[in-house]
Amino acid sequence: MNYTLMIFGMAAVTVFVKAIMFILGDRVAFPPLLNLALSFVPVTVLTAIIVPMILAPHGKGMELNWHNPQLIASVVAIIVCAFTRKQMLTIVAGLVVFFAWQLWITA
């Protein structure tokens, strides 16, 4: 793939979406249903990206077992985040468990 073209396409789309309201002004009305729909976009996109990476890290079926460091570390990260709400702590805890678990099962 031509990554430069991909990036410039992304840039064009993003600038358009960010600036269009400022440029059009009050000429555009936002239906409430669209408002509501947009509010669910970040959480659904991010979840849809990571769930297959966690459950099937090798893309060959579900790996719901102790030999899946992605799964173990994700569960730890979810628990840490749910209880502390600290983003950096969540990321660090997840990474530490991930690398430690990977070392342990390959050792």
Add this chain to the structure above:
Amino acid sequence: MTAHIPDTQQEHTPLISLAAGARDTLPMLVGAAPFGMIFGTLVAASPMAPWHGQLMSLSVYAGSSQFIAAGLVASHTGMLVIWFTTLIVNMRHMLYAATLLPHVAHLPARWRWLLGFLLTDETFAVMAGYYQRHRNPSNGHWYFLGSGLAMYGNWQLWTLVGLLFGAIFPQLQTMGLDFAMVATFIAIIVPQLNRLPQFGAALAAGFFAYLLQDLPYKLGLLSAVFIGVAVGIALTRAGTGSGVGKAKESEREVQA
């Protein structure tokens, strides 16, 4: 209550407002730094060249869509799907812009393009607070620019640090650094799941993303997002009747 603080910004020069905007964005800079760095390392571990990562930070400048693009590139997704995903993921900026519009509508078009480009979650948060404290600031757009430029410079710096880090330690890829993205996303997702519609939307999106993962061009991902959004809307409606839309509308009228 702190209503109607006398507007001291009125007397300030553009430069002072610019600096104030940058200063008030400082906590956001610290918060964004690790994400910029992780993005840089992700690019270094992806099929893209390191300079593509910097180019993306310079020209796209939208953190979550950059993360997602790096993830999609790593899983060999088609370009059109990446563009469409970028559009969907960044559509929330239209909500931000709609909220800030009354304060920038009077500016020349080049200012509105520039401030639109610099709009991020963080700068929106800073500007929403600023316009609440200051009724009619004459240099509000300079404050906006200060906040935006501080975030922009910060993002470039930490992207570069991440790219260098990834280039120096290329074995990070085999060690599975892409898990950093999973952990980062978990840290973004989990705090949003405290309400039933969000929880249901995420659950449905995750379930169908797994179920449909073998569809070509990541169409399974997009389908999962649409299903998740539909579930979120349905749960919101079930929980509050049709009052939500009306409440949001009146909220917008108050802000305008």
